[in-house]
Amino acid sequence: MLKNIIFDFGNVIMNYNPDEILNHYELSPEDHDLVRKTIFESKEWGEIDSGKITEEEATEIFISKVPDKLKSKVKQIMVTWPENVDFYEPVFNYMEELRKQGYKIYGLSNTGMQFANFVKNSEMGNYFDGYVFSAQEKLMKPDRRIYERLIARYILNPEESIFIDDLKANTDAAKKLGMLAFTFKIDKLGELQEYISNH
Template identity: 30%
Template sequence: MVNIEHVIFDMGSVLMTFDGPAFSQAFTENEEDANLLQDALFGRPEWALLDAGAIDHATMLRIAKAHLAPRLHPALEACFEQWPEHSEPLAGVCELAQKLVDAGIDIYLLSNASTTIDRQIGRCPVNDLFAGRVVSSFEHMMKPDPAIYRLLCERYGLHAGSCLFIDDNADNCTGAEVAGMQSYRFDGDLGALERTLASRISLLRP
């Protein structure tokens, strides 16, 4: 196995929390309304179109409003505007990313996210440490399409085989492998991730 020289992070559920039901609860007064808001916004299939850059934010909001009772439109508008402020860094993974940089390993971001990604990733302690990033909505392609992983490699001059991609989604990890990268599916077990990185990156070994 080729030694890892670059580590590529997904954002949601890896570096930052993404929890649509929890975001919805923050802007509603009861569980029933929270569920309705979740279904109309984060649970809509069009949310993926927003991340793909196929629709804009105004269109997404109109679609959500069409699937939600008017009495909840103020809550919807507030949630749509402010939910990134409720996304929190996953401290352990962020600390691990910092250790990688301190050890001389370049880190990159590869995320399926909308054009307002900076309102979320800007809250991440390692945001300024990325050597580069690729975001789906700006490129009009998404994980797990191998093309988006190849784009990152071409843009930053990386050899795919020396890259480790970390994502919480198994399909996205498979897409990385098709593109020639190594991958790791993060399931929340920080210790397992640390051990994997230590086993594949010589600079992290004792």
């Protein structure tokens, strides 16, 4: 019997789209492209998620790569970007229903701690019973060890758990550990609800 619902963050509970995030800042088209490449398409961005560097260290690197006129803008973006993410309200409404039905809700995400803490410390944090974040663990999905951390930390039975992620490699890794898994896009919310209600 299914007891635990585990959600990835990017493109599962929110729309992770760097262009849409940057649309919240006043940037010319050229500066928009430059900032997107400098921040979101950089190797450092991945290193934040893997816990190799902090957001503060990455910010210094990004600032060093842009013209003077963009330095303060880059700093502002790095501090405020989580506030400019579009969260999926229907997913949170569904999570609320699941909690009322007695399911436990967990987060398992490849993310830096700035975004992780933003979610935890906002009202969205109230929806979750626990989390495992890549930057904190210095492990990234689909490495099986990050799933094992979640299972061990919250004493979960994999066979009573479903993992929801937008990437097939990550859901496949969960299946190998005996979990149910669902590869998600926001337009599949109805399918997900049906899948969970049938298990």
